[in-house]
Amino acid sequence: MVDPIYLIVIALATAFALGLFRKAPSLLPYGLTLAALAVMTVISGSWAYGILSGSLEGTDIFTAGFTPPVSINLYMGSLEAVLLLLVNLTALMTALVLRKEVKDTSVYMLMLLLVFVMGLNGVIMTRDLFNLFVFIEIVSIASAGLIALRSNLEQLGAGFKFVIAGALTSGFMLIGIIFTYYTTGSLNMDVIASQMSPALAATGYTGLFLIFIGMIMELKPFPVNGWGLDTYEASVPAVSALVAAGTTSAMFYAFLKTSYMSGGLFVQAAAVIGGMTFIGMNVLALQQDKSRRLLGYSSIAQIGLAVLAYALVALYRIENGEFIVFALILTHALAKALLFWLAGIVGKDSIHDWGVIKKKMILIAPFAVAVSALLGLPPFPSFFAKWDLVMGLAARGGMVWIILILSGSLLEAVYLMRWFGNAFKDSFNEEDTLDWRFGTVLPVFFNMTVLLALGYLSASQSSFSMGFNWILLGAVAVLMVLDFLPGIIKNLLLMGAIGYYGYGFVMAAESYRSVFAWIFALGALITLLPGFGVKGKRMGFYPSAALMFAGLIGLIEAVDFMGFFLSWEIMTLGSYFLILRGKDSKPHALSYMLFSLGGAYLLMTGFAMTYAGTGSIALGALVKAAIIPHSGIIFALLAVGFMTKMASAGLHIWLPGAHAEAETDVSPMVSGILLKAGVFGLLMTAISMGEQSIGPVSLPYVLSWVAVITALVANYMAAMQEDAKRLLAYSSIGQMGYALFGISLMSHLGWLSALVISIVHFIYKVTLFLAIGSVAKRTGTRNMYQMGGLITKMPFTFFSVLICIIALSGIPPLAGFSGKWIVYNAVLEKRWMLQGAVAGAAGIIAFLYLFRLIFAIFLGQLKDNHRKVKEAPFFLILPQALLLGLVMFFSFLPGSLLRPVGEILEEFTTAGALEWQGNMAISDYGYWNGVAVMWVFMALFAVFFLILTINGRRAQWIKQFNIVFAAERPARPETTHFSYNFFAPVRKALGFLEYPFTTNFWNRVSDFLHAVAGFCRRIYTGNGQTYLLQMVIFVVLSYMLTKGGF
Amino acid sequence: MVKKVFILLMIILTGLILWSFVPGYESRTALPEVSAHYVEKGPEELGAANIVTAVVVTYRGLDTLGEVTILFAASAVVGLLIHLNKNENKRRREGSEILRTGTALLFPLILLFGIYVFINGHLTPGGGFQGGAIIASAVVLQVLAYPNRKIGHGLLSVIESLSGFTYVLLGAAGVFLTVNGFLDNRILPLGEYGSLLSAGLIPVIYTLVGLKVGSELSSVVISLNGESEEEQL
Amino acid sequence: MAKMNYKKRWADLEKRIVVSPEGEEFEVDPMQDYFCDAKPRVHPPNKIAPLEKFANWCRAESIYILGFGTGCGAIEMRPLSSAMYDAYRFGVNWRATPRQATVFVIGGYASVKTMKRIVRSYEQMQGPKFVLGLCSCTINGGMYWDSYNTVNRLDHYIPVDVYITGCMPRPEALLDAIDQLKKRIKSGRAEGQNKYAENFEWYKANQKKIIKNWDMPDYSW
Amino acid sequence: MTGTIALITGILLVLIGLWGILTNRDIIRMIVGFSLFDVGIHIIMLSIGYVAGGTAPIIENLSDIGKSYVDPVPQALVLTAIVIGLGITAFMLTYAVNMYEKKGTLEIDKFEELKW
């Protein structure tokens, strides 16, 4: 194996030799540089491979023919090898990207690049304190040079601030080193570490502290990092990439080395500083709309997280700490480099101009991957790292830190997702160009691939075994690769895959899981049908849909928290991309993502607490969690987490927009199917944990009120909408309120109602969204007052809407009634009549919006421009027809639905279960014979219809303006169709329900955070001297706080 | 004013931090283990009379390599910035007669002294850096005397590159020739203790360092004065 | 000039080009697309005589008057619902919509402007339907016989079952007329609806003679 | 005693340098402050290496081994540190020259193009 010292030799020799090629054509020095970097990459790569595969062992590298401490030594271990590979690869890629700059900068840039990389290699490998200092200086000088690559005013200003800040930092560090040398008599870190004792720590405190604070300040802690932000912003993006990926990783590792050296003396301080940086930078980034500065904020925040993770691992003795810290660092480095390179390709600084990225749609993929990786979404290493960290913290009582980490992550999601949404949705100027070259594009895709691969690898590194089927994600990957195929073929593939996998999956699902398995699998197949009617490639749709369905399937298949949570996040991610595809969905997709992530983090906390309490991450541990301390809090966390997905009151504001703006066949997916994931999770929690309370407050009781208020207000809001799809979206919230109510009843009948509502809601909401979607598609609007009279143009669609609204409102002959009837009985059983009455009132308000829906669209006056509207396309009608068949089946034979579901629930509780006599269901209170009702209805209907037809066969069929209009005639359909502000009197009486409490609340939260960000970021005055002063203050304060005085 | 008082307060507090070291400090009476090794075994092991040089060039040779690199990087940055901002040069006032005459007189002497200092680095106080700095001071004198004379970088950069490259190669040669011998000076015979051609590679390396530092500092000075690609020194 | 104004005023009924959501342009002819242009049909009485007789008896005993006061005579209709006359006891009731009314009381003079509304409302009633001409004006124009815009003889325009003379007639006269109408219905002679349908061309021609801006299909369904 | 004096001098120089850095708005003066700061650090380093009664560690004859010498390591380090400081100073000056050429001023608070 090649001696690692050659990494330094090659870089330096090449750098020195480049001076000879000053006059040569620029390609020659450039080629030399690339070659040197490539060789370095190969060397570090071979070491990384060798050590990780076990064929090599970590080695000391001695210099000058002596052994330490006499001479300086380096060390090549697994961590070093991996970091070196990362640094050298990033440098190689950056060199590729910088191809264009070579001409302007002569050989200087290449020299600096090589010196820079050499410095990073040295920082990573060296074991000598002073040597580390030298290498850090090399890095800082070389990077200060690279920052000024274009030598404009901004770069010069930023570079100068960087230099003076670096000088101050290194000054403190140097004093620290020499003090430490005085107390320990050695500069070798291993020697110092071996001597480290409390006594030594006390006498050498000042030195160790100065080293620590110097290293920390190299990592740009909040709030003394204005110079760092300037650097990220001003530099050429490729250089920023190298700084973000290379410098930070290397410096972080150096920080770790010094921290080990001092025996973890400052771990607590590191935790505080790291946490402060993570939160502070993420808050401050909220106000940022310059992409590179934003990335700077994000980079620093990520390093803060890594520092925090390291400190927590050390403080709480969390297992698998190395994996946690390095997964975070690696993910950050790869993703951040990718994003900076991407920023270079895009060439726009304002995040509002990033729409131009859509000129090459394929660039969205790496962008999405990088953002997801930074946010710690699966399947990226950071996900597993965060999981391990949170679980470890919970197990050892670090709840405060969990909250800090997760809220920071959520804040990070705000700005990253907003940025991504902007890029994906904003329009762009056709004249703008992308820097689309081999050299710029290769690195981006390379890092994307590495991130994906690392995700797979890191799953096995996590200390938690995981019940997740990677085949599912494999299928997604296949679809991603095959995205160039026509949409129809991809659709067939996806449906085939779901059909093939789904069969076994549904058969294998047990208990109440099977209900949801049916919904997910059948729902997937049915909602994919409309895809056949869409022409073109539909880039991105099928991978996203596949991702979502993979998540849903994984949810059912999960056997432990990790598998469950991973599936949950995958599902969220997939659905986010699906929702984002909608026309004006930008803000809604963002709030969807934020609420989902927030909910997911609550779930994570809940799972972590369960793990802490029971020591197991199997889903079955929830049963045990029912009796541990804090079980109420666990229940509350999980419930709120799942309720964000179900869009319960207060957590619902994402849903109307997200579902309304989504594409025609996406709305049914996210509304009819996806919402059931929340029901599933909550039902699982409720069944496993039973009734829980926090203090004297019974949680199911609280849930029940939340549920019925959700139902009431959502239904009222639905009635007040002008937009048909928004109406349906609010309706979904209301229906999920019923489901939540059913679950909160914590009884056989309650759960039965929740399951039944889930099933029938799936059926009719998918149908309704498809029907209304096809109307919107045909008429080109979603505003109901612009429609009207479409019954003659779209009769089938009308019919399916009619059946669905009857089912949804629970009017008896159709299947919807069963859910209502069960709820009544369950309410009586539990004696929660007040909630029951509110739910019932909500049910009646449902008539309001349902009538509005069908009237304003299909009845009333047909508009001029809709006179030639055609019936919905076949592939939108087909799924509706299938589902209507299902509705009718369940309506004729309600027992076919209720009996098996009831039997499933009898496994958990039999109290109050329905008794069946033939077709009659008998509860403790009442009885209901759905079959009889159906037949009576049919008979009466037929008889009366016959009477009318026999008597009225001479009726003249007339047209829309043949109405009695006070002896006048209508002028225009638009002025005759009563639809706008349909329920004005209701609004007059109950308008207070419309007051946007929730929206205002969340807006205020958002405004507050943004205001805080806007105010606090003023500390970054741009004045280098102020930054220096801040650093001095930081040092002083840190010293006071760590030592508790002077 | 308030700000200055505050700054003063902060500086005092910083002083307190540093002061916390002072009570525990007293001059050593004996050397730490490693230093003792250098002082006692150094002459035998490396054959250099100047222990500091032995430490700088061999024991802590990697630091020195880094140090050279820092100078190199600094000069590259200076070169880069000057290169990027080529602008028409203002004429500067010529040096006085005395200065010019003195320069003409002193320039070769200073160069010679510089060379002496780095060649004897392993025997007497001094060495590559010091020598290089002396050489550069000659160039400074030159620039002061003839500020409008444009001096090219060509030769300087060749010297700089070649000496640096050689230095690295010599260091790497140690890896080939001995075990773990990066920058080991003993790949050449140690020679007679105390003579010019002793201490193995140390004089060679110091020569290279001297050349390199001299040319680097010179080129920095020249760059700051305003670069010209045409004229050669 | 007059023609132009007319066109402007009824622009709603002119053919127009509209653009469908898919961007296709097509013509909308409101007269064709928004109105049914079928002619009225004759609805013969039930073949089974006793049934028809029974039905007629019920029709006579259940008089639903259209609450549409076309002229000054309408003032005489209101007292009928008061406690003094209490027409309810004779099976009389008022309806606000022609769809549900059976009897149209033309309350006095019918100006040309009102005539159009009268015809429309009459046509929108479902038969068998009956007309009472109240006041002399409906018979011969009364004191407005030479007015430029008052219809002189109502039954040139719609079939009238019973006329009531007087200017103004007393409410008792209206009650008497209702009584007469009942007799007429019971005897099966009140076939005004069929008469209108049979002589539709004649009626329509008469109507169009005085109503120039006939801006609807011939028959208002 | 000599060592302590040197140490305190070094510390004072560091503080004076800091004062210069933090209170002078002129970039050149700030650089001077940094030089002072550096020199202070160098003196501190030397004071650390001082051994009471020791001489410079130049052993002209092998027989002199065993005498009292001052610690050669800080001296080596200080040499390196000086060179690094020199590099950085040169570097800052270059920046200063360029900044002056770009903006026509050397006041640090005029270079606030990037903030927040």
Added chain:
Amino acid sequence: MDGFSYNKILFAALTIFFTINYGLILQGIIGKIYARVGRRIGIRLFQPYFNIIRQWATRSAISHGVMYYLGPVFRFTGGAGILIFTPLILDAPLFNSFTYAGDVVLVSYFIFLGTLGMALGGGEAGHPYSAIAVTRGLAQTAAFEISLMLAIYSIAVQYNTISITEIIRAQQGGVLNWTLFTNPIATAAAMLAFLGSMMRSPFDVVLAPQEIPVGPPTEYQSQFLAMLMTNRTIFPVAKTVLYVNLFFGGVALYDSYLLTFVVFFLKTFFVYLWSVFVGVSFPRFRVDQSIRFFIKWPLLIGVIAVVAANIRY
């Protein structure tokens, strides 16, 4: 609660026939009462018969479309459905034809089938007044249903059942066993809701005869209207019977059929009369006013009823 047999079809038809006649006579009587309040003689007792036969005998008809055509059918199905799902007279097989199909929840939801039919039919007529009236009707329904629901919950807890038959049975054995006396608060809440459901003044702005002529069926005529009118005869009876059953002891089958019918008549009549009395005494509410009314007092009473029932039973 026995199952299906074919004679039940006959029973159901007879029930409907009986109710139509009863309803027509009731309408006549109510009309008479209305007239007397206005110091008029008023309609003849059998005037409703003439009206409905005349309407069925209309010769011409027009139709606005399929839903317009089916609307009355839905409406009538809804009305007739409630009738045959509700026990008119306890334990009388003739009047209990299909009560085995469901309990009070079924009945109260089946009411909406008619509402929906009317709304859809009126909607397709394309007349703005229909739609306006439907919105008013739905809004008002939503308001008063809450207190009704609370009242039903209250008595469901009281009697521990939601089967109408069982509720009637529990009230047998004397006047004091009626819900009216055992649970007066629930009865009060329900009877206030009853006012809303009867579409009489002060809650009749839905129909607003001159403003939006006759409300939802403004375009209805001929046999379509006839079917609606037929429904209107049975629908109030069905609703009244439901209230009688739930709150006034229902109607038991006495030894004498005459007595049974007299009791049936008296109870339904007086319950019906409650809405009439209120109707002739109070002017009309606007919709928003009636919503505010219903979510104020009846709701409060209903909540008290539920809480009280929860405590007591």
